[in-house]
Amino acid sequence: MMIWKQMFFCLGLGLLFTPPGVHAMSSKPELNTLNLSFRQNCAGRYQLELPTDMQQVKGSFGLPDIGFTVSAKNKQNKYKGIFRGKDRLTRWLATVEAKRFDDEKGRSVTKYVLKEVDTQKPLKTVVYYSDDRKLMRDENASHSYNSFFFKDFPEQQLGLTISGGGVDNVFFDRSDTKYQQHFRQKLEIMQGKAQQVHYAAWPHNRLGLCINDELIFEQNTASSQENYIVKFYNGKNSRIQFDVTSYGKNADNYIAEQIKHSSGLLSFFASTNMKVAGRKGKLIIGDGEYAGTTEFRWFSTDTKSDSIRFSHIAIKGDIDMEDYPELGGVNGNGTSLVYGILRAITIRPNGMMGVTK
Incomplete structure (x- = not known):
């Protein structure tokens, strides 16, 4: 067998x-x-x-511009992808910083280029730039942006972490002189997609992809x-x-x-x-x-x-x-x-x- x-x-x-x-x-x-x-x-x-x-x-979901993973509680009473409680934003920011710190330990040179964590806005955005030339031992290594999104639902005291580019990183050729402008355009697309995540207790008749019995990625066009x-x-x-x-x-x-x-x-x-x-x-x-x-x-x-x-x-x-x-x-x-x-x-x-x- x-x-x-x-x-x-x-x-x-x-x-x-x-x-x-x-x-x-x-x-x-x-x-x-x-x-x-x-x-x-x-x-x-x-x-x-x-x-x-x-x-x-x-539940693991991969789309052209974003991705997200949700899981039930593990043995440490923690969820993956979902943060609950009053300190959920603080804990999410700590995971982003931990990833940036790991990248730096791996010989990348990083710096935060965007932190939009206004508590009045449901969508939080954090981006850091990573210079990987030393890591890759290549002076022509691509420009790398690591994008993280957090869609917050205050009434339910939960938030979903969303990765940008589907797997966090967005790359641009070293020769691209307008890479910053091109990233901003890409960022707008990713933020727009992240905004489409909504709280919707199952069962429901909402359009799009049902993530779990609480969240849905709602879209009018697939x-x-x-x-x-x-x-x-x-x-x-x-x-x-x-x-x-x-x-x-x-x-x-x-x-x-x-x-x-x-x-x-x-x-x-x-x-x-x-x-x-x-x-x-x-x-x-x-x-x-x-x-x-x-x-x-x-x-x-x-x-x-x-x-x-x-x-x-x-x-x-x-x-x-x-x-x-x-x-x-x-x-x-x-x-x-x-x-x-x-x-x-x-x-x-x-x-x-x-x-x-």
Whole structure:
């Protein structure tokens, strides 16, 4: 079974009082046959119905100009990407300074060129310039700007850290005599995108990418590319990962080759064609590495280049029957739960609004 795990982790190409979003009985007939309660979760442009004990533990989103990562509390009672409490801005600024200090230790010469942290404005911006010529041992090393944004929500006492350029750094050739002007233009674009993050408690019908059950990246028109991974975990042995990757123009041949390669790997195992959220795809499901576990992989086979609607989707996970003893006997099993979860995945309301291709 280790062969299964090694091969199919590669198939992603590169899951009384009832709180909001929780349903004692699912809205999906396939799940209503199971003796479990389910909670509605969002993941980007989609929604999933998962057992109520399964919560989002991480979400990583990459867009052309910005990126953000959110995670649940870790063992140190800290969140990644999200800062909470009255001292959230101070703690965020400390992380930026720590990164700048690390860059200087690595032989870069740095200096802050912008600090907009006015407490009256929801969006905070910090930028430092990095001269990497000594680090790179190259007198022609590019000009480097490290951009950090913090979208603050005072009423909720939380803020989201947003990286500029998708991965913090924006580079300009050393020969570019107008690099400062060009950076200011780029900065305006990044700040505009960062402003599009809003607080919106799930469930909702807001446009754009749902980051977690509190935040959304709202957009009337979809970005040219969107990549995100959202992970759910029940704190025991069951987990699901939802992975969406969009490809640029003229990538159809590459996509076809990857799907053909993945489909070829499936020939070693029993697989089936299955639609998820209206998308064609292939599913492999079977016993996991440990007794009583069910492991599965699903990936879309109708992926298109230069398309958000037909981005590549890969879903994988493990279900441990010991986590859900209610499913024993006539009430179902891990396989029936996997099928029910996959069939219940849909585009969330207005999730594709503004998507033109």
